[in-house]
Amino acid sequence: MSSIQGKVAVITGAASGIGKEIAFELSRAGALIAVADINLDGAQAVADGIVQAGGRAMGVAMDVTDEAAVDAGIASVVAELGAVDILVSNAGIQIVNPIENYAFADWKKMLAIHLDGAFLTTRAALPHMYRDDGHGNSRGGVVIYMGSVHSHEASKLKSAYVTAKHGLLGLARVLAKEGGSRGVRSHVVCPGFVRTPLVDQQIPEQSLELGISEEEVVKNVMLGQTVDGIFTTVEDVAKTVRFLAEFPSAALTGQSVVVSHGWYMQ
Numbered sequence: 001m002s003s004i005q006g007k008v009a010v011i012t013g014a015a016s017g018i019g020k021e022i023a024f025e026l027s028r029a030g031a032l033i034a035v036a037d038i039n040l041d042g043a044q045a046v047a048d049g050i051v052q053a054g055g056r057a058m059g060v061a062m063d064v065t066d067e068a069a070v071d072a073g074i075a076s077v078v079a080e081l082g083a084v085d086i087l088v089s090n091a092g093i094q095i096v097n098p099i100e101n102y103a104f105a106d107w108k109k110m111l112a113i114h115l116d117g118a119f120l121t122t123r124a125a126l127p128h129m130y131r132d133d134g135h136g137n138s139r140g141g142v143v144i145y146m147g148s149v150h151s152h153e154a155s156k157l158k159s160a161y162v163t164a165k166h167g168l169l170g171l172a173r174v175l176a177k178e179g180g181s182r183g184v185r186s187h188v189v190c191p192g193f194v195r196t197p198l199v200d201q202q203i204p205e206q207s208l209e210l211g212i213s214e215e216e217v218v219k220n221v222m223l224g225q226t227v228d229g230i231f232t233t234v235e236d237v238a239k240t241v242r243f244l245a246e247f248p249s250a251a252l253t254g255q256s257v258v259v260s261h262g263w264y265m266q
């Protein structure tokens, strides 16, 4: 039996792509799933799919940049499912542009979704992980941030994304120290390129900005540094998140785990 059987997992940005697969993977391990997304219809559809597959799940409307919405969303999860044991802070978007053309509003939007979202969801979830387990100890838990190879490497056109993804390493490391004595672990999972709507949208945009064909964007920009020219998959990322969520002790905490076909080796 999985160690997360019966645990409650909140996954943000889980209406689509990587987050959606994480929701299904953690459900297959027996966790109760809160599918949180700004797109409530999409979140509810994923929750319905999990229930149809035999799991337990709820959809939660949550704009991760909105303090009140995050607090209310986490409160609704606790009211319905009783706890928050696993938080996967995954919601994200991409806006590409060279720095000299990068709109300040876009910069602030990127940092708000990736960094404010990570902070606000963590802050809202922690009291439930720190709460007494009935035997004088904290319940504990795990927080997993969706970083990227861009938590370690830079790419042209991605100033805000690279800045935000680097920032998540800092937050995860602070949480590993603050949460260590209270049973809370934290990690950053760092995927290479994964074919989701977020990446599909970038291929024509990068082709235009860099003046190269879409095939060249995929072959050279996205996969050129991998060992085998292959995209990382949503399943690869979800299995990594599951492994970290199931790991039994703080022997593994404060780490960044790169899943990228060797694009970045730490």
Ligand code: NAD
Residues within 6 Å of the ligand: 012, 013, 014, 015, 016, 017, 018, 019, 036, 037, 038, 039, 042, 062, 063, 064, 065, 090, 091, 092, 093, 113, 146, 147, 148, 149, 190, 191, 192, 193, 194, 195, 196, 197, 198, 199
């Ligand atoms: P996606 O576009 O498929 O899904 C992103 C989800 O986030 C969507 O359901 C969207 O509605 C939701 N979302 C957007 N803004 C939100 C907000 N303010 N509040 C709540 N939800 C919001 O993208 P994806 O590729 O699955 O990306 C998920 C995460 O993985 C992101 O953090 C992204 O940076 C990261 N990542 C993706 C790749 C990749 O190649 N696809 C690589 C590395 C890291």
